[in-house]
Amino acid sequence: MSNQTQHCPMHAPADHPEIKPAKVGVLLANLGTPDGTDYWSMRRYLGEFLSDKRVVDYPSWKWQPLLQLIILTKRPFSSGAAYKSIWNTEADESPLLTITKQQTAAMKSRLAEIYGDDVVVDFCMRYGNPSTKSKVQELIAQGCQKILFFPLYPHYAGATSASANDQFFRALMKEKWQPTVRVVDPYFEEPAYIDALAQSIEKAYEAADKKPEILVCSYHGVPQRYLMEGDPYHCQCQKTTRLLKERLGWDDTQIVTTFQSRFGPEEWLQPYTVEEVARLAEVGKTNIAVCAPAFSADCIETLEEINEEIKESFEEAGGEHFTYIPCLNDDAAHMDALTGIVERNLGGWL
Template structure:
């Protein structure tokens, strides 16, 4: 029998009036380096999570360690190099999430007892280090902000899993709140619409239609009760109403499928191929499920899917940036945080 000794975390010895409230922004994660070793470490942590790959049995472990971690890191490292922030030697996701945290802290600077930080579910900075850091700075209450508009067990829930694994090793735990998904929040839909309209106005061509591409998920996960697909549909429908478009002008698709099982459809890459073959020549793609640009938006959409569209007859392809740390994007995060901090500040 293995006995796990709790971490003896002591709350700061501060008077109640000086205790602070922490806000921890959390995104998915990124390799520390754009090379095979760095990607291998990241993929092993990511793909060993039972929320991501639910069947963690012997066959999966053999496939993961015997095939995937031997072959995939080198190829994915090449993809990361295409988008890498060479100035800071980090992925754009890390650069943007840090900036979101800094800008939120500046927006809340009139509330000196609120401390803002950021973390990644996989990779660094870890959720453990984020919580430890906030406690060290005097926070006895922490708001966890998963930066996923649409809930899924493989994103939002696994953030909570990790947060409570960290807390399980603490004797003196901070009080925790978690922000809810915001897939039809008025501020979020308005920010998306504003971003789309602004970007379309800057293009040298007028797209014939827009594709809203969300990260995919095995269909079996939805069949078991995951609400993710319904959240994506609700976001798309709200965006159609705001933009005055119907389903022929704003399409819903799913990207980034992995493995051989059936994933949510229609697939983004197959849709790009079909539309081009049907005579669509001008297209724009928006990725509403991503709060910050990352490998899946900058490389998979803006490069891979652009090539698929053009190779099949398409002529003009535009990838609309994520909300990132833009003014509309920060309005969404600030609105969400201030609403969920009510009663604490």
Template sequence: MTEQVEMDHPGEGRLAHADSDHPPVVSHAKVGVVLANLGTPDATDYWSMRRYLSEFLSDKRVVDYSSWLWQPLLQGIILSKRPFSSGEAYRSIWNTEKNESPLLTTTRAQTDKMRERLKALYGDDVEVDFCMRYGNPSTRSVLNRLKERGCEKIVFFPLYPQYGGPTTATANDQAFRVLMEMKWQPYIRTVPAYFEHPAYLEALTNSIKEAYEGLETRPTKLVASYHGVPKRYLMEGDPYHCQCQKTTRLMREKLGFSKEEVDTAFQSQFGPEKWVGPQTVDHVAELAKQGHKHIAILSPAFSSDCVETLEEIQEEIYESFIEAGGETFTYIPCLNDRDDHIEALLQVVNNELAGWL
């Protein structure tokens, strides 16, 4: 039997037979859905970039060197210089109209569409929001806000198709850290990798077909460029590299392309370690030298266009290809807030909501 609740404010009240000093309780339990992305600096100035990079590069999931070795190097040499170059990269892609990064703009748009779709299915029983692992809105602020709104159960959805320790795992870590601070924790489900989900592959191949239809010259190579990781991560059991390779294969098979038409490469390498390869920036130059003058490139591991795609691919990697003799370089945007992408994410979320609504 449900305890009668006397409403003090919309959505919360006091138990009818409780003492007068009893804290407010929610009148109707809801389910929260949180879309979690990597993060974004608040601005492109030196100190904003330094705060963001310090949080990001201090994460043991991202750089797992001993703190006594890494932190003096990071806080000294690296963060004295890198905020300038990273700020310049962000300024080249910044959404000046909204004064925010494109990643923030797109993640908000994805959340708005997801909220609309879930409201049509479940009414007011579901609250939808988004958070960033680094920067704002923080995981802590969003999970606390959903709990205050009466979400006793939460589906936490890191927006990474392929599971990786430096991406999916650290997003989940942060969510669990927030729960550790709560007296009354909501139940939580974390969403698994969805790189082989049929709806995700459908959206991915749709984006490629649409891009190819608008080209005068068909590319002789399609390059799937994923964010790289040190090879050591693969050897220590991280499935990311293998899931990237499988994504490319499933995508190629669905498109009906031959093995010779599609390559897998990895970008954004830094530091002295050996990383999984080939490196995209070098690979596209080698393709041009081999006679592949017309290529297309996409980033299946990114759910939203960001500095790695808008600046690194479309500037640095593009220049590497052209300087090596390439002629046509076609960048196929991330799935962003395409309707078929939102449908794919919705199917994944609905699977995790099973039994809760």
């Protein structure tokens, strides 16, 4: 078969633009990462992140002078130091980038077994590199006439899922020939995801020298106002904890839901993780475990904030044994769960 027959419409003239054989793209998306820990890399990343109206929805005339003149003058130094403490020096990249690459490779391998080379798997970041726009362009250039967009957030929040979707659709606005697209729903109650979480906790408890007295499920926080404005994030987090508790066969005394990463002056979802772990230590719960179900991959908020700052708060209040249970990352049960979700969402396309 000639190259003309393969790559151009039937009966097309010889000078017709080449059209790649049709494929389906699967684009995994995560929050983002700075390119380095230096001041300017951090400033670029934080500037993009904190300028997102989904993340900080204050009026620009009020927020941007504060951001550009004060926050982005100081915060890149402290954030750079925090990233430096967890940086993957061997690959010269953030752990989130390393893990997302591993997840993408695992997904690619699983889908190749099912669909052969009809599916192209890649990943992008909402902030930083690789950008959503660049990866959408690459998938289209490879012949992807359909794209499944998968934000790797188990729980929907305007500041995460919606922002990722916004960026994805902004990228599509630049395309002459837009692919058909689907967006994966939040998977906070997916049985296979809950089971993968439970397995990771059971393994951590089995490996612990002393069984933790209570499990703290620490979710990334959002302002309390967002809940009152209709964001379902808080309710979805609470449901994940309940389903996890039921799957583990525990009672209410063995597990608690908290929220971390508070930023700015307004009230956020409570209880705050950093305060709750100190309170637990003060009332005699000196042996705790902490997991982060809202994160699909370990990142600055888990490796540095939980395993350093929150751990320090617990120990200063009298806590003795602090077990951080890593995110699911590229764990086989997690990747099986995510692959199952992708398969379901590709229904009718392949």
